[in-house]
Amino acid sequence: MPRLTMAQAVIAFLKQQYTERDGLEQRLIPGVFGIFGHGNVAGIGQALLQAPDLRYYQTRNEQAMVHTAAAFAKQRNRLQTMACTTSIGPGALNMVTGAATATVNRLPVLLLPGDIFARRNVAPVLQQLESEHSQDLSVNDCFRPVSRYWDRINRPDQLVMALPEAMRVLTSPEETGAVTLALPQDVQAEAWEYPEELFARRVWHVARSRPDVAALQRAAAWMRAAQRPLIVAGGGVIYSEATDALRRFVEDTGIPVGETMAGKGSLRYDHPLNMGAVGATGTLAANQLALEADLVIGIGTRYSDFTTASKTQFQDAGVRFVNINVAAFDAHKHHALPLVGDARATLEELAAALQGVRAPESWSLRATSLHSEWEAEVERIYSLRGAPLPTQGELIGLVNEQGDGEGVMVCAAGSLPGDLHKLWRTRHPKQYHLEYGFSCMGYEIAGGLGVKMADPAREVYVLVGDGSYLMLANEIVTSIQEGYKLTIVLLDNRGYKSIGALSRSLGMQGFGTRYAYPQPLNAGLDAGAATASLPDDRATDAAPLPVDLAMNARSLGAHVIECASHAEAAAALQAAKAIDHTVVIHVQTDRYAGVPGYFSWWDVPVAEVSTIDTVQAAREEWEEMRAKERYYL
Numbered sequence: 001m002p003r004l005t006m007a008q009a010v011i012a013f014l015k016q017q018y019t020e021r022d023g024l025e026q027r028l029i030p031g032v033f034g035i036f037g038h039g040n041v042a043g044i045g046q047a048l049l050q051a052p053d054l055r056y057y058q059t060r061n062e063q064a065m066v067h068t069a070a071a072f073a074k075q076r077n078r079l080q081t082m083a084c085t086t087s088i089g090p091g092a093l094n095m096v097t098g099a100a101t102a103t104v105n106r107l108p109v110l111l112l113p114g115d116i117f118a119r120r121n122v123a124p125v126l127q128q129l130e131s132e133h134s135q136d137l138s139v140n141d142c143f144r145p146v147s148r149y150w151d152r153i154n155r156p157d158q159l160v161m162a163l164p165e166a167m168r169v170l171t172s173p174e175e176t177g178a179v180t181l182a183l184p185q186d187v188q189a190e191a192w193e194y195p196e197e198l199f200a201r202r203v204w205h206v207a208r209s210r211p212d213v214a215a216l217q218r219a220a221a222w223m224r225a226a227q228r229p230l231i232v233a234g235g236g237v238i239y240s241e242a243t244d245a246l247r248r249f250v251e252d253t254g255i256p257v258g259e260t261m262a263g264k265g266s267l268r269y270d271h272p273l274n275m276g277a278v279g280a281t282g283t284l285a286a287n288q289l290a291l292e293a294d295l296v297i298g299i300g301t302r303y304s305d306f307t308t309a310s311k312t313q314f315q316d317a318g319v320r321f322v323n324i325n326v327a328a329f330d331a332h333k334h335h336a337l338p339l340v341g342d343a344r345a346t347l348e349e350l351a352a353a354l355q356g357v358r359a360p361e362s363w364s365l366r367a368t369s370l371h372s373e374w375e376a377e378v379e380r381i382y383s384l385r386g387a388p389l390p391t392q393g394e395l396i397g398l399v400n401e402q403g404d405g406e407g408v409m410v411c412a413a414g415s416l417p418g419d420l421h422k423l424w425r426t427r428h429p430k431q432y433h434l435e436y437g438f439s440c441m442g443y444e445i446a447g448g449l450g451v452k453m454a455d456p457a458r459e460v461y462v463l464v465g466d467g468s469y470l471m472l473a474n475e476i477v478t479s480i481q482e483g484y485k486l487t488i489v490l491l492d493n494r495g496y497k498s499i500g501a502l503s504r505s506l507g508m509q510g511f512g513t514r515y516a517y518p519q520p521l522n523a524g525l526d527a528g529a530a531t532a533s534l535p536d537d538r539a540t541d542a543a544p545l546p547v548d549l550a551m552n553a554r555s556l557g558a559h560v561i562e563c564a565s566h567a568e569a570a571a572a573l574q575a576a577k578a579i580d581h582t583v584v585i586h587v588q589t590d591r592y593a594g595v596p597g598y599f600s601w602w603d604v605p606v607a608e609v610s611t612i613d614t615v616q617a618a619r620e621e622w623e624e625m626r627a628k629e630r631y632y633l
């Protein structure tokens with residue numbers, strides 16, 4: 001019976017956890033990210049010091065390290081992740097946003113926030129939230145709604161029951177997300193005689209579950225009857241490594257495919273039955289077919305409002321859904337015929353049940369011709385040459401064509417995700433890494449680091465806006481410290497291109513979305529409330545802020561290349577290939593030139609009453625579109 005501290009037991013246990021799928025066994029948690037403080041340094045910190053075979057990585061920000069862990073897990077198809085250790089109070093709480101990002105995206109991360117003393121006699125300790133109503137409360141309770149498993153270890157022996165539950169949830173494709181074990185700082189250092197068996201090597205077999213046979217037969221019948229079937233491929237296709245099975249299925253049946261944000265890469269971009277992005281940020285090809293489809297086959301998708309265009313994208317009066325998903329919760333969405341099972345296993349069984357069944361020839365032909373039409377549109381946008389500043393569309397084309405085709409592109413928030421969803425040409429299943437479940441500004445660079453750690457042989461291209469960069473760029477330092485090279489393309493348009501455009505489309509002139517001085521400056525708070533204001537998009541004389549993001553990146557240790565034209569950006573991408581550490585390509589881009597939308601919408605409610613005419617006009621337009629939203633019962 002080894003006598004270990006609770007923290008030592010956590011580390012000894014984690015080292016012995018493995019996953020297995022399709023015969024491939026690997027460590028579930030190959031490393032630990034962390035920032036030490038009084039709440040973990042003497043507990044988990046001490047345990048890591050005496051167990052150097054579980055590698056510890058220093059990070060710069062607790063939110064960022066959770067993003068890095070989630071991106072690592074995503075790149076490894078959720079079969080591996082990292083643990084994250086923090087102190088108590090702010091260090092712990094900084095992880096909440098990261099936890100939600102992981103949970104929303106169904107990505108496993110193991111969070112080990114320090115917690116206040118279980119023994120209580122010295123309370124309130126530094127950074128403790130006090131409550132006059134309960135002593136059983138700390139800031140770590142904020143993790144409950146954003147975790148798929150949450151526990152607090154108030155006695156060392158509770159670990160024996162908690163750790164296996166934590167691993168079960170982390171390795172479960174249907175339940176996975178953030179797993180939080182709050183570790184009171186005194187208990188971390190307390191010893192107990194743990195049962196030897198707790199530290200035996202344990203393999204978590206990740207199942208390829210199969211759907212109910214009767215449901216499969218019903219789905220096959222629906223597919224035989226369908227006149228205009230469309231597949232919506234989500235992240236589950238990629239996590240399940242079902243992309244080859246999907247391609248065979250599509251070729252056997254002639255059914256076209258639209259891809260969600262997480263599902264992009266399910267089929268190569270140049271497959272004639274790949275219609276590309278579907279939904280609010282979709283292509284003219286996918287969205288036109290979606291409007292007419294009578295059967296939607298969702299595979300591994302959670303049907304976010306971007307995918308359904310706020311429930312307006314599927315408009316056939318009798319449209320029905322068959323949903324293949326490991327999670328019954330997702331499989332049942334839109335009153336679907338649920339096929340609860342692994343994407344690859346279910347596609348194989350469905351293909352066997354459908355022998356020789358094909359979508360009507362005219363529908364498949366229409367799809368292939370729309371595919372060509374869309375490819376021409378991408379070409380048009382890639383070929384634009386904005387002046388004086390390059391457009392975002394042409395820069396996306398540049399990275400796509402001149403970046404390494406085996407590389408990975410990482411992005412999360414701003415105007416880039418929508419444009420990338422439409423325009424990025426995906427050549428392998430892991431090339432398009434978008435965090436768009438939470439669209440969390442700040443994920444980009446931290447996430448890029450996780451991708452690079454998961455797959456060091458690939459070039460990683462992080463596309464990030466100036467707003468996201470300003471929010472959380474500091475993991476550049478970690479990338480330099482650990483020798484994980486990122487090529488960060490920083491698209492600087494001096495503010496929020498995305499929300500600026502959204503604001504204009506809602507009749508609000510881009511209010512509060514530019515990085516520019518208020519006018520007049522220093523009007524004072526009392527007087528200023530009425531007289532000074534931030535310049536909106538109508539102000540042509542707005543004074544830009546003296547912010548130098550290139551210098552900022554250089555100060556963090558990155559190799560920086562500054563560009564203001566297409567040609568300079570092309571040269572920078574080439575030059576970046578020869579640099580062995582993190583490169584930031586700082587490109588100034590046009591704030592207004594946008595990529596159009598195609599037969600789609602996104603519901604952002606507009607003020608019902610307002611003193612501004614343009615808002616009233618936008619409200620009328622909104623009401624018209626709102627009426628098109630469907631329940632899919």
Ligand SMILES: Cc1ncc(C[n+]2csc(CCOP(=O)(O)OP(=O)(O)O)c2C)c(N)n1
Pocket residue numbers: 413414415416438439440441442464465466467468469493495496497498499
């Ligand atoms: C953490 C967080 N805060 C706020 C938002 C809302 N938001 C979405 S995009 C955006 C602006 C992003 O600016 P930038 O990174 O410069 O990209 P751009 O819009 O200019 O392309 C904001 C504030 C968000 N997605 N995440």
Ligand SMILES: [Mg+2]
Pocket residue numbers: 414465466467491492493494495496497
């Ligand atoms: Mg910007």
